[in-house]
Amino acid sequence: xxLTKNGRLILEILGSNKPKIKEDEDRIxxxxxxxxxxxxxxxxxxxVDYKDEHLIRKSAIxxxxxxxxxxxxxxxxxxxxxxxxxxxxxxxxxxxxPVGLIDSTAWIMYKLQLVLKVNAGSENHNEWLRTMAAxxxxxxxxxxxxxxxxxxxxxxxxxxxxxxxxxxLDDYELRLQIYVACYRTLIKADDEIIGYKxxxxxxxxxxxPQSWMENPRPIAERLVAVEQRIKRQLKYSLSxxxxxxxxxxxxxxxxxxxxxxxxxxxxxxxxxxxxxxKAALSNHIEERYAAVKARLRRGTIRAMxxxxxxxxxxxxxxxxxxxWYSYQxxxxxxxxxxxxxxxxxxxxxxxxxxxxxxxxTERILLAAEELVGDQQPTIKTIVAPRxxxxxxxxxxxxxxAFTFIVTFGLIALILGKMSFTWIxxxxxxxxxxxxxxxAYRLRMGAREIVVMDGKVxxxxxxxxFFSIPILQAGRFLSQSISRINIFLFFFDFIFEAxxxxxxxxxxxxxxxxxxxxxxxxx
Numbered sequence: 001x002x003l004t005k006n007g008r009l010i011l012e013i014l015g016s017n018k019p020k021i022k023e024d025e026d027r028i029x030x031x032x033x034x035x036x037x038x039x040x041x042x043x044x045x046x047x048v049d050y051k052d053e054h055l056i057r058k059s060a061i062x063x064x065x066x067x068x069x070x071x072x073x074x075x076x077x078x079x080x081x082x083x084x085x086x087x088x089x090x091x092x093x094x095x096x097x098p099v100g101l102i103d104s105t106a107w108i109m110y111k112l113q114l115v116l117k118v119n120a121g122s123e124n125h126n127e128w129l130r131t132m133a134a135x136x137x138x139x140x141x142x143x144x145x146x147x148x149x150x151x152x153x154x155x156x157x158x159x160x161x162x163x164x165x166x167x168x169l170d171d172y173e174l175r176l177q178i179y180v181a182c183y184r185t186l187i188k189a190d191d192e193i194i195g196y197k198x199x200x201x202x203x204x205x206x207x208x209p210q211s212w213m214e215n216p217r218p219i220a221e222r223l224v225a226v227e228q229r230i231k232r233q234l235k236y237s238l239s240x241x242x243x244x245x246x247x248x249x250x251x252x253x254x255x256x257x258x259x260x261x262x263x264x265x266x267x268x269x270x271x272x273x274x275x276x277x278k279a280a281l282s283n284h285i286e287e288r289y290a291a292v293k294a295r296l297r298r299g300t301i302r303a304m305x306x307x308x309x310x311x312x313x314x315x316x317x318x319x320x321x322x323x324w325y326s327y328q329x330x331x332x333x334x335x336x337x338x339x340x341x342x343x344x345x346x347x348x349x350x351x352x353x354x355x356x357x358x359x360x361t362e363r364i365l366l367a368a369e370e371l372v373g374d375q376q377p378t379i380k381t382i383v384a385p386r387x388x389x390x391x392x393x394x395x396x397x398x399x400x401a402f403t404f405i406v407t408f409g410l411i412a413l414i415l416g417k418m419s420f421t422w423i424x425x426x427x428x429x430x431x432x433x434x435x436x437x438x439a440y441r442l443r444m445g446a447r448e449i450v451v452m453d454g455k456v457x458x459x460x461x462x463x464x465f466f467s468i469p470i471l472q473a474g475r476f477l478s479q480s481i482s483r484i485n486i487f488l489f490f491f492d493f494i495f496e497a498x499x500x501x502x503x504x505x506x507x508x509x510x511x512x513x514x515x516x517x518x519x520x521x522x
Contacts, residue, residue, distance in 0.1 A: 006157065007271035007372050013149045014260055014267065026099045028080075030088045038088035054188055057091040057142075062134035068109075069130070075113065079105035083141065092141060104140050108133050111209035111216075118220035121227070128195075128227055135196040147187050154182045154246075154253055154371075161377040162245050166384035167238060176233065181242035185250035188448070191234050198230045238384060245380045248451040252367035255449075259284040271372060278365055285364060288449055289355045296442060300350030303438040304343040307431065322423045334424035342431040349439035360452045367451070404469040 030038075064085050068078040080102045086092045112133040116126055155178060162178050169177070183189040183197065199206060203226050205219060212219045259280050260267040270277040370377035388396070408429060415425045 004271070004372055004374050006153075006374065009153055010257070010260070010372070011267055011271060013146060013153060014257060014264070027095045028083055028087060028097045028099055028102070029095045030084055032094075035088045035090060035094065038085065038090075055190060057086070058134060058138050058192070060086065060089065060091055061137050062131060065109075065134050065137070066130060069113070069116075073113075075106040075109035076102060078109050079103075082137070086141070097141065101141060105137055107209060108136050108140075111206075111213065114209070114213055114216040115220040115223060118217050120217070120220040121224040125224055125227060129223065131192050132196050132199055135192050139196070144187075150253060150257060151179075151182050151186055154186055154250060155179050157371055158182075158246065158249050158377055161379050162242070163379060163381045164238065164384065165381055166386070167382075177236060177239065177242045178246065180233070180239065181246040182250065185243050185247045186254060194234060195230050198233060199226060202226050202229060238382060241382045245382055248363055248367040249371060249377065251449050251451050252364045253371055255281055255285055255288065255364055256368050256371070258288075274369065274372075277368070277372070281365060281368055282361060285361050285449075292449060293355060296350055299442050300346055303435075303442065304346045307342040307346060307435060307438070308339070326421070326423070334418075334420045334428075338424060338427050338431065341428070342435040345432075345435050346438060349435075350442060356447075356450045356452070360450055363451045364449075407469045 061082070064082050065078075068082055072078045072081070083092070083097065083102060083105060087094050087097070112129060115129060119126075159175060159178050162174075164174060180194055183194055189197075203219075203222060205212060206223075256277075259277075260270060262284070263270075263280075266280075270280055367377075411429055411432070412425055415428060420428065
């Protein structure tokens with residue numbers, strides 16, 4: 001049986017070689033001792049800055065970039081220092097990147113400096129510009145050719161299989177939303193990564209600063225409008241439904257590429273024989289379930305440590321002083337409960353999150369057949385919700401607000417019966433919201449390979465009634481606390497700059513010592 005057209009495309013994507021570095025091209029290297037110090041620092045810092053694992057490197061680039069913009073003016077110096085820090089922290093491979101990437105990164109730094117000097121928008125807009133620059137830097141430093149090709153393949157295969165009913169959506173907007181959904185579901189791209197893709201599409205001039213660097217004001221002013229346009233697309237009301245429609249194919253393509261990559265010599269035979277591919281894919285899916293369970297354990301431990309450390313510092317600087325000032329006594333029972341309850345709940349949540357069922361595996365296998373085959377995949381129709389009247393919207397908003405009052409009122413009432421003070425009650429609710437949101441994120445991480453819809457039951461509806469207010473409050477608090485995290489303030493503004501300066505001096509010393517040692521050679 002000959003290979004299908006789509007099967008050949010997948011094999012070509014997986015078999016494509018990464019761009020080769022010229023043999024005589026110098027590589028960027030960092031001393032191993034410096035790398036050990038930097039890697040240890042990043043591990044400690046990431047414990048108190050809770051982020052998804054696949055986004056940590058991008059976050060590190062943004063953090064280093066903002067520090068370099070404050071301390072340095074020369075784009076090339078900034079670029080070299082940023083890359084060396086990333087290599088030292090093991091976000092990038094040591095001795096693998098060509099020196100020429102420093103100049104490419106310097107151009108990004110330079111054009112960012114140009115538009116920031118114009119100051120065409122607010123500080124929030126400037127932060128968005130820095131974020132876009134960080135994503136672009138990661139894009140040139142980390143080869144993602146295969147991932148981009150797979151996204152394009154997925155889009156081409158399903159773009160005629162996703163329809164919308166009940167919403168006015170022209171062909172361009174439909175294709176855009178499908179493409180965004182492919183990126184989100186296949187490579188777990190966040191708003192910042194998607195925003196950069198849209199920036200390149202809406203403002204191609206951004207990628208060629210040589211054409212406007214003499215007069216950056218027009219570009220800087222256009223960027224303000226482009227940002228608003230991008231954010232409107234990212235907040236499109238049906239985006240979640242697009243992701244839900246695309247997800248089975250995206251999960252299946254991920255599973256299939258991982259299966260074929262593990263045994264490249266057997267890949268053509270797998271694609272050629274559906275029963276062989278199905279058996280290999282089934283085994284790999286089971287392995288992925290086990291890997292998700294292991295990652296879930298790591299995520300639970302990270303969240304527990306984050307909550308414990310944050311709670312300890314909050315108790316020392318807020319809860320204990322206020323209780324002592326207000327009551328001249330410390331309520332140790334409430335303090336202990338507030339300290340241990342959040343990590344305990346986090347542990348219990350991680351313990352009871354269930355992995356997907358057999359039906360989920362069958363759905364992934366069916367999606368794989370659709371992707372590899374020559375026939376168009378089954379059409380999925382996204383149904384837009386019916387518009388509500390002003391009266392219905394008002395009533396539902398009031399009911400939604402009522403859920404907040406009922407949920408938090410009951411919690412406060414129960415804690416009051418347990419002799420919690422107002423400050424202990426406030427902190428308990430704060431950390432209950434945080435732990436609930438972290439637990440929800442962990443559950444969503446475990447469901448990244450789940451393509452079956454969950455059953456709607458009376459119990460689930462009742463749980464949602466009480467949990468949604470807590471989750472919404474937890475999301476707000478998580479985003480707010482990440483901006484005022486005391487540990488991050490210490491690391492980023494007090495410790496990191498002098499520590500990284502010490503590491504750069506240490507590396508200079510190692511280089512100097514090597515030069516002196518070489519001089520002793522006959």
